[in-house]
Amino acid sequence: MSLKTEELVLNMGPQHPSTHGVLRLELLVDGEIVKNVIPHLGYLHRCFEKHTEALQYFQIVPYTDRLDYLASMGNNFGYVLTIEKLLKIEVPERVEYIRVITAELQRIASHLVAIGTFGIDVGAFTPFLFCFRDREIILNLFEEITGARFLYNFMAVGGLNYDLSNGWVDKVKDFIKYFRPKLKELNDLLSFNKIFIERTASVGILPADMAINYGVSGPMLRASGVKYDIRKNDPYSIYNRFDFDIPVGQGLQGTVGDTWDRYWVRVLEIEESLKIVEQAIEQIPEGDVKAAIPKKIKPPVGTAYGRVENPRGELGFFVVSDGGNNPFRVKVRPPSFCNLSVINEICKNNLVSDVVAILGSTDIVLGEVDR
Amino acid sequence: MNNLVQEIIVNLLLAAAPLFLWILPYALLAVYLERKISGFMQDRLGPMRVGKWGLLQSLADIVKLLQKEDIMADAVDKKLFNLAPLLVFIGSYAAFATIPFSSIYIGSNIDLGVFFVTAISALVVAGLLLGAWASNNKYSLYGGMRTAAQIVSYEIPTAIVILSVVIIAGTFNLKEMSEQQTANIFNWYIFGGPELGLKKFILIPFMLVGTVIYFISSLAEVNRTPFDIPEAESEIIGGYHTEYSGMKFAFFFLAEYANMFAVSAIITILFFGGYQSPFGYLGNLLNIKWLVGVEQIFWFLFKGLLFVFVQMWLRWTLPRLRIDQLMVTCWKYLIPISLVNLIIIAFISLL
Numbered sequence: 028m029s030l031k032t033e034e035l036v037l038n039m040g041p042q043h044p045s046t047h048g049v050l051r052l053e054l055l056v057d058g059e060i061v062k063n064v065i066p067h068l069g070y071l072h073r074c075f076e077k078h079t080e081a082l083q084y085f086q087i088v089p090y091t092d093r094l095d096y097l098a099s100m101g102n103n104f105g106y107v108l109t110i111e112k113l114l115k116i117e118v119p120e121r122v123e124y125i126r127v128i129t130a131e132l133q134r135i136a137s138h139l140v141a142i143g144t145f146g147i148d149v150g151a152f153t154p155f156l157f158c159f160r161d162r163e164i165i166l167n168l169f170e171e172i173t174g175a176r177f178l179y180n181f182m183a184v185g186g187l188n189y190d191l192s193n194g195w196v197d198k199v200k201d202f203i204k205y206f207r208p209k210l211k212e213l214n215d216l217l218s219f220n221k222i223f224i225e226r227t228a229s230v231g232i233l234p235a236d237m238a239i240n241y242g243v244s245g246p247m248l249r250a251s252g253v254k255y256d257i258r259k260n261d262p263y264s265i266y267n268r269f270d271f272d273i274p275v276g277q278g279l280q281g282t283v284g285d286t287w288d289r290y291w292v293r294v295l296e297i298e299e300s301l302k303i304v305e306q307a308i309e310q311i312p313e314g315d316v317k318a319a320i321p322k323k324i325k326p327p328v329g330t331a332y333g334r335v336e337n338p339r340g341e342l343g344f345f346v347v348s349d350g351g352n353n354p355f356r357v358k359v360r361p362p363s364f365c366n367l368s369v370i371n372e373i374c375k376n377n378l379v380s381d382v383v384a385i386l387g388s389t390d391i392v393l394g395e396v397d398r
Numbered sequence: 399m400n401n402l403v404q405e406i407i408v409n410l411l412l413a414a415a416p417l418f419l420w421i422l423p424y425a426l427l428a429v430y431l432e433r434k435i436s437g438f439m440q441d442r443l444g445p446m447r448v449g450k451w452g453l454l455q456s457l458a459d460i461v462k463l464l465q466k467e468d469i470m471a472d473a474v475d476k477k478l479f480n481l482a483p484l485l486v487f488i489g490s491y492a493a494f495a496t497i498p499f500s501s502i503y504i505g506s507n508i509d510l511g512v513f514f515v516t517a518i519s520a521l522v523v524a525g526l527l528l529g530a531w532a533s534n535n536k537y538s539l540y541g542g543m544r545t546a547a548q549i550v551s552y553e554i555p556t557a558i559v560i561l562s563v564v565i566i567a568g569t570f571n572l573k574e575m576s577e578q579q580t581a582n583i584f585n586w587y588i589f590g591g592p593e594l595g596l597k598k599f600i601l602i603p604f605m606l607v608g609t610v611i612y613f614i615s616s617l618a619e620v621n622r623t624p625f626d627i628p629e630a631e632s633e634i635i636g637g638y639h640t641e642y643s644g645m646k647f648a649f650f651f652l653a654e655y656a657n658m659f660a661v662s663a664i665i666t667i668l669f670f671g672g673y674q675s676p677f678g679y680l681g682n683l684l685n686i687k688w689l690v691g692v693e694q695i696f697w698f699l700f701k702g703l704l705f706v707f708v709q710m711w712l713r714w715t716l717p718r719l720r721i722d723q724l725m726v727t728c729w730k731y732l733i734p735i736s737l738v739n740l741i742i743i744a745f746i747s748l749l
Contacts, residue, residue, distance in 0.1 A: 037536055059721065150623055150718030156440035216715070222624055223717045379540070380627070380720045 034062060037379070041070050047144060047386070048393030050367075054382060061382055064374045066367055071397040079357040084110055084324040085184055087357065092178040094342075094359060095395040097140055100126075100133035100169075101337040103182040108263060109333030109344040110184045113326040121314035122186050123265045128199070128307045129169070129181065130335075131300040135206075136165045137338035138293045138300075141390040145290060146217055148387035149226050154217045161209050164202050171195060185320040196308050203301055210297060218294060227290060228281030231373045231385035235284065241372075242365040245340025246292045247389060250276035251284035257336040269306050271299045289388040296338075325352060339363050339390055361395035413505045417494055420699075421656055426456035428655040428706065435707070436714045463651075466644035471534065474641065478532035483642065483649035485525030490653040492518045493660045498573040500673045500694035511572035512560055515664060516553070519619065522657065523549045529650075533641040541640070544627050544721050551725060552618035552625075555732040559612040562740045563668045565747050566591050566601070576672030583676040588669040597749050604743050609669045611736050613705075616661035618724070620654060623713040627721050662705035666698065673698035 034057045041049040049070035055063040075094065079087050091106045092099040104126055111118065143158035166176045171192050173179040181188055217223055233243070235251045248255060256273045258266040274295035276288030326348040334343040340362025349355040366389050374382050430445070433455065437444025445452030470479060495518075496511040498504040508514060523546055530542020566587060567575045578592050579585050588605050590598035618625040642650060666672060673694035681689030719727065 035536065037540075146717070150626070151716065152436075153440050153714050156442060160441055217717075220717060222719060225723055226717060226720060378720060378722065 032057070039382075047391060048396075050391070050393055050396070052370075052382070052386070054379065056379060059378045059380075061374050061377055061379060064371045064382065066370060068364075068367075068393075068397055071393045073398065075398040076357055076359065079354055081353060083352045084326070084354060087354075088183060089178070089180040092180055093394060094361065094398060095337060095339060095363070095392045096178060097392055098133055098137045098338045099177070099179045100129045100181060101137075101335055101342060103179065104130050104264075105333060105335040105337070105342045105344050107182045107184050108335060109331050109346050110324065110326070112333050113329065113331040113346055113348055114184070114321065114324065116185050116319055116321065118186055118319050119314045119316065120265075120312045122316050122319070124307055124311045125187060125191060125316065126182060127264055127266065127269075128304055128311075129172075131303045131307070132165050132168065132199070134300045134338045135297050136162045138297050141293055141338070142213070142217075142290065145384075145387040145390070148383050149223060151217055151220070151223065154213060157209070157213060157216070161206055164205070168195065168198055168202065171198075183317075183320050184324060186318065187316040190316045196311065199304065199308055203305055207301065210294070214294065218291065224280050224287060226380075227286040227384055227388070229285050230281075230377060230381050231286045231388065232282050233284040233369060233373050237369065237372060238284070241369040243340070243369055244365065245337065245362050246296060247289055247340065247366050249274065250288040250292045252276055252278075257334055257341055261334070263333075263335060266303075268310075269303050271302050274299065286384055286388040289390075293390070325350070334360070337362055339392065339395070340366060342395075359395070359398055361398065363389075363391035363393075363396045367391050367396055413495075416499075416503060417505050420499070421491060421494060421659075424659060425652040425655045426460065428658070429459060429651075430456045431707075432655075432710050435710050439711070439714050460648070463644055463648040468644045468646065469641075471641060473534045475532040475534070478528045479641075480646070482525045482529030482532060483646045483653075485528065486522050486653045487525075487649045489518055489521030489525060490656040490660060492521075494656075494663075496572055497660070497663050497667070498576050498673060499698050500691050501573075501577070502688075502691035503695070504573050507571070507573055509569070509571050512564065512570050512575075512664070512668075515572075515660070516557060516560065519657070519660070520549075520553065522653070529642070535641055538640050545621060547721070548618055548621070548625060548627065548724060551728045552615045552732075555611050555615040555728065555736045556619065558733070558736040558740050559608045559615070560664075560668065562604075562608055562736075562743045563587055565740075565744055566605075572667050572672070576667055576674060579671040579674050581674075583671070586669065586671040586674075597746060600746055600749075601743065604739050604746070605669065607735065607739050608743075609665070611732055611739070612665055612668070615728075615732060616665060617709060617712065618728070620657045620661055620709070622658070622709050624716045624719045625724055626713070626718055627724060658706050658709055659702055662702045662709070663698070665705055666701040670701055 034055050037054045037056050039052040039054060041051045051067040051070065053065040053067060054061055055065075073093075075090055078090060082090070088103055088106060091102040094102050139158040139162045143155035146152070146154040146158075169179060169181075170176050172189055172195060173181045174189075233247065233251045235253050238248050238251045238253060243251075244255075252275060254273055254275050257263070258271075259273055274292050276283050276292050278285070278288060279291065280287045328348060328350045330345065330347045332343060332345045334341050336342075341360070342362055343360030345356075345358040345360065346354050347356040347358075370386065370389065374385055377385070430453065434444040434452070445455040448454045448458050470476065493515045495505040496508055496514050498507075526545045526549070527542050530538045530545070533539075563575075564570055567578060569575065575587075579587060580592070583589075585592040588602075588609055590601040590605060617623075675693060675697045679690045679693050681687065681691075681693055
């Protein structure tokens with residue numbers, strides 16, 4: 028007589044300590060082994076794209092903040108880049124430099140959140156607090172120039188809403204000097220911890236061809252060995268003036284494209300962003316940040332697609348203009364949505380604990396998955 | 399007959415009261431310490447508002463838990479649901495009965511001391527499984543299954559290491575073991591035991607191995623990180639205690655801290671001299687006999703709390719192991735090593 032075994036439907040529901048946001052994952056498990064993962068989305072849908080049809084072009088900028096709320100500067104950047112493409116306007120040098128500096132600082136802050144919460148998912152509670160302590164300094168820097176800690180509304184079409192305050196550049200230099208040893212401390216605590224490596228190496232392997240087929244982008248794609256970064260492959264703004272590397276996953280602790288690689292690529296990217304900020308603050312020219320902001324935004328009939336390298340991947344805006352004050356359509360290509368689509372494939376035949384680790388390493392933000 | 403009953407009750411009170419005088423305040427202290435220590439390790443302060451430096455925080459927590467509504471979902475199995483925290487509580491607290499706090503106080507001086515502790519701690523498994531099953535919740539069931547597998551597996555290296563110490567000590571009685579490790583820090587079992595000679599020095603590396611194995615297994619017994627998969631907050635929310643609230647949750651919670659102290663106490667008695675002081679006794683110096691007993695209590699609590707501190711330290715430093723890695727650690731590494739250790743120690747003790 029054989030024992031009757033069934034597959035269990037386990038619901039990691041919208042409220043869960045480790046689905047980052049309101050994501051519902053329906054797991055079909057056989058004991059502890061996962062057979063199927065079905066993500067259910069839409070719990071954070073706020074009709075962003077519909078709203079844009081009723082707003083004027085410059086009014087949409089605060090709404091873009093709230094897409095990927097952990098990378099607001101990047102979202103702003105993507106949107107204003109697209110509209111500037113549509114209007115064919117050039118922005119002053121100072122604006123470009125400040126945009127790059129804030130975007131890179133935002134990348135550091137976002138990766139710190141990703142690393143910290145990934146640590147919690149795996150059971151290490153302390154790196155989370157270390158990451159957030161360092162992120163506080165970045166948030167204070169941003170609060171000084173924009174007035175907000177979190178959702179900045181900093182960039183405007185053709186320029187910036189605010190200029191830098193006095194002494195901000197020196198504070199950024201102090202931050203870089205303070206932060207580099209902290210990165211080393213984080214590596215000592217978490218990255219090369221044997222238990223952490225056991226939990227994440229060779230778990231959730233994403234092969235490079237599958238990544239490309241599913242449209243994965245950002246650190247997740249680079250961890251699978253594909254050296255593709257929009258800042259190098261399709262440079263926008265002034266990124267081609269800076270000297271930085273694109274970290275790629277090499278399977279140092281396991282296989283190429285496993286969870287440890289995705290985590291390690293993010294840690295390396297923090298270092299690269301520090302390099303970019305260092306170079307940029309040496310070179311900031313003087314100027315008026317609001318000089319090129321048009322009085323009235325009424326683009327000609329046409330379309331434009333602008334894309335930026337957000338901390339989570341390629342954020343794209345496709346804007347269709349019909350000649351009026353409001354856009355006809357703004358479509359967002361969110362990186363987390365495409366990154367999430369691959370989760371069924373990479374979670375198969377792993378344990379339930381691994382699903383949590385893999386989900387943490389995809390680093391999704393439900394704000395942009397659901398918009 | 400009346401006299402007998404009176405005697406039993408008086409003895410019970412005399413034996414049990416000091417125990418509860420320690421354990422309940424310790425549980426409150428441990429909760430406060432955990433929050434403060436974790437705060438300091440994480441570059442923050444911990445509780446600071448309730449009383450100076452947050453000292454009354456535990457009291458506030460207890461009052462909160464006591465006045466909470468006892469939520470019981472409709473579909474739970476009522477009898478088992480109510481029984482589970484009691485079993486866990488009993489299993490953790492009764493283990494203290496045979497642990498000698500000093501030469502003048504032991505709850506019950508039976509010849510099977512360490513055997514009793516291991517056996518009573520096993521009640522905890524029954525309680526956890528019952529709680530997990532009775533909650534009628536898939537997550538709790540996961541937690542319960544994992545915890546049962548974990549605790550039952552890790553009892554084996556625990557028992558084997560205890561056996562190897564018993565071979566050296568010659569007795570299961572915890573008080574005798576502590577008495578044997580007297581006079582000198584180098585008489586402690588981790589340094590080979592009280593008898594001087596070749597045997598003692600050869601034993602030292604194997605006793606060290608035994609200490610490490612016992613410490614790791616005891617972490618798994620009390621469900622502390624890196625073995626806290628049964629209550630892995632980020633995966634299955636609360637595991638076996640997801641559905642509990644109020645006083646029942648307090649039972650689980652306090653029983654965990656009591657268990658932590660119980661295994662710390664056992665490891666100090668087995669390896670680190672029990673209640674013996676590493677230097678001498680002030681009481682002996684000043685010729686005050688009763689002071690020695692009091693000093694021994696201090697040393698015992700100090701060593702026990704030191705190991706509790708190490709357990710807390712590890713919790714906030716290390717990530718957690720996955721359930722299959724946990725099992726591999728136990729069955730493929732700890733058990734063979736401890737078995738070989740036992741055999742070698744047995745041979746050496748024959749010399």
